[in-house]
Amino acid sequence: MRVHGEKVISRRKNIETCSDYHDYLPELREDFQHMCGYCGKIEAITKNAFEIDHFIPKKYAKEKENDYNNLVYSCYVCNRKKSDKWPSKDSKIQFVDSKGIVDPASDDYDSHVERRENGEIYGKSEVGKYMVEEVFKFNLRPIREVWQLMKLIEKKKQLREKIKANMEKNIQEYLEMDEMLDVLEDILFENKE
Ligand SMILES: [Zn+2]
Numbered sequence: 001m002r003v004h005g006e007k008v009i010s011r012r013k014n015i016e017t018c019s020d021y022h023d024y025l026p027e028l029r030e031d032f033q034h035m036c037g038y039c040g041k042i043e044a045i046t047k048n049a050f051e052i053d054h055f056i057p058k059k060y061a062k063e064k065e066n067d068y069n070n071l072v073y074s075c076y077v078c079n080r081k082k083s084d085k086w087p088s089k090d091s092k093i094q095f096v097d098s099k100g101i102v103d104p105a106s107d108d109y110d111s112h113v114e115r116r117e118n119g120e121i122y123g124k125s126e127v128g129k130y131m132v133e134e135v136f137k138f139n140l141r142p143i144r145e146v147w148q149l150m151k152l153i154e155k156k157k158q159l160r161e162k163i164k165a166n167m168e169k170n171i172q173e174y175l176e177m178d179e180m181l182d183v184l185e186d187i188l189f190e191n192k193e
Helices: 021-031 076-082 108-112 126-135 143-190
Strands: 051-054 071-074 113-115 121-123
Touching: 021 051, 021 071, 051 076, 071 076, 108 113, 108 126, 113 126, 121 126
Parallel strands: none
Antiparallel strands: 051 071, 113 121
């Protein structure tokens, strides 16, 4: 299963350039579907605000500070864990041996990290293992519980909708029945039955 489940993350093209990357937040949030690019956590299950991460850290790519294509919508924990990790320390070199970080808004992300049926995230490749164990520490975090909670929240929403829909129907049915009872009782009374 993919880390992002059925959601596909991609950054929009042709975005107007901003001189302060914080101004991209509404678009970034939408493009990442209100979900952490790295761990797939949705906003609804955390009290910590989501943040804007620089995929290639500012420390190694000052020129990309306000480049939309270098931004990742990230949960507080992933952003802290990643910090300014970038194995090559060179913005032009993504991988050194089996160490490196993959952009979660690229198809490549799925070829390095994947989710098990129980929700855990594991590394499919050596780079993926590096990301899981050394960068985001998914193996030490309650990632499975995050996933289960997300599934439950989704299920609860669906159930709530179903209950709401049926409740309305039942109320309508009840009122119609009540009206019919009144009509029949009146007819019987008038006919002295
Ligand atoms: Zn995260």
